[in-house]
């Protein structure tokens with residue numbers, strides 16, 4: 001067993017929605033992996049909860065099957081037995097009285113453990129669950145609540161949830177999760193920017209031409225059509241994950257790594273975003289929806305044919321935006337954002353495109369004089385590549401080649417475990433460390449800005465452009481950036497060489 005992580009304080013983790021997709025695919029495997037790492041104290045318990053009637057034994061079987069499905073290669077029989085023994089199940093209806101007294105009885109066995117209520121349910125249940133926690137006296141001084149994204153459907157519903165949960169829990173005990181903040185490469189953005197002296201002098205409109213943020217997925221909506229069809233890519237991905245990435249790229253250095261200081265700087269970025277109005281949507285936004293196509297050689301159906309999608313749905317499965325951060329540092333530097341389902345590959349990446357040198361002195365290659373570029377690959381094949389011009393070795397003329405300095409996580413940190421984002425975040429909740437979680441004002445500022453786009457699309461009656469599954473979205477997304485004399489970064493296209 002590897003005790004590489006300090007054991008944390010004993011806890012009871014109550015997962016509402018404990019039988020759902022998120023709990024089975026991410027939360028319970030993450031808790032198992034922390035147990036495997038020796039981080040969970042002996043008395044810590046995990047309580048699954050949902051409306052479905054199920055015995056503790058039934059829940060343990062469900063969880064074991066999930067672990068075998070999602071992390072089979074990490075299963076150790078001794079740890080598995082220990083982990084399963086921590087599991088309990090209580091059938092609770094979030095909106096009714098059923099099950100709450102039983103949950104209270106179970107938790108009262110360990111009144112001194114840190115208590116976490118993780119709400120892996122639809123956001124409409126967050127208010128009722130908070131009320132019931134209060135009504136049944138389940139809160140101790142060391143009780144935290146975790147809210148999954150999306151926090152609401154728009155600004156008004158987000159405020160209503162925040163008000164209702166905030167009436168029961170102090171802000172310091174509310175953990176609004178955005179799992180992108182738990183990704184190693186996303187946390188590393190802060191280290192890259194603020195622990196190295198190299199970048200800061202050019203990390204502004206003097207040194208940077210533009211920024212691209214791409215979060216592409218090969219999957220479609222899978223079994224989540226019911227949720228996705230009234231959500232869409234803007235609400236599902238841009239309002240939260242891409243906004244957080246943008247904040248980490250654009251924020252000012254916080255005075256310390258204190259949670260409030262980091263979050264204070266992020267909110268300033270969100271408040272600097274120029275709204276995208278109805279007049280802007282044609283030039284600054286693209287909505288798309290996939291039609292049938294092929295992913296990695298296999299045919300896939302259209303969005304319209306997926307399960308639980310309303311006939312004639314106009315929900316976007318792809319969105320691209322040109323975003324302006326209106327402040328001194330970023331004046332005139334566009335941030336191009338795009339995200340979509342059924343893209344050719346799963347890749348999340350941030351590209352910082354630097355400006356060219358002021359004058360090209362080399363006799364050849366000027367037509368290829370691609371300026372330096374920093375590529376931060378969030379996932380998969382995590383790496384940071386700084387593309388530089390270099391002399392190609394060899395006799396004769398001076399040949400220039402654009403080649404990357406490559407910091408590959410897999411190679412550089414061969415012996416380190418790359419934890420899943422949820423592993424880190426679930427433990428941060430127990431520790432009471434909210435640095436990597438969103439504060440109320442951040443969520444609301446992100447909604448306020450997102451809503452400007454949703455309103456503009458709605459009032460213009462904007463319909464998504466169809467794109468073939470397995471492509472990079474509608475051609476309008478290419479046109480949006482090409483109009484500015486730029487292109488989306490494509491690593492496969494090569495780095496260019498002058499000769």
Ligand SMILES: NC(=O)C1=CN([C@@H]2O[C@H](COP(=O)(O)OP(=O)(O)OC[C@H]3O[C@@H](n4cnc5c(N)ncnc54)[C@H](OP(=O)(O)O)[C@@H]3O)[C@@H](O)[C@H]2O)C=CC1
Pocket residue numbers: 016017018019020021022023049050051052092093094095119120121122123125148149150224227
């Ligand atoms: N799945 C994912 O990859 C991600 C999901 N999320 C968010 O996490 C949340 C959960 O998503 P997901 O797991 O996919 O959803 P699922 O529909 O798979 O699961 C929902 C869970 O909630 C339970 N539930 C529903 N109604 C009630 C109720 N009235 N009282 C108590 N429990 C209830 C369900 O069990 P039962 O029917 O038995 O009550 C089930 O366990 C959503 O907000 C989603 O947006 C966020 C990021 C990624």
Ligand SMILES: O=C1O[C@H](COP(=O)(O)O)[C@@H](O)[C@H](O)[C@H]1O
Pocket residue numbers: 217236237348
């Ligand atoms: O929050 C969500 O994120 C996933 C993508 O997460 P990743 O860690 O696999 O990049 C997305 O599929 C889902 O629709 C969305 O709700």
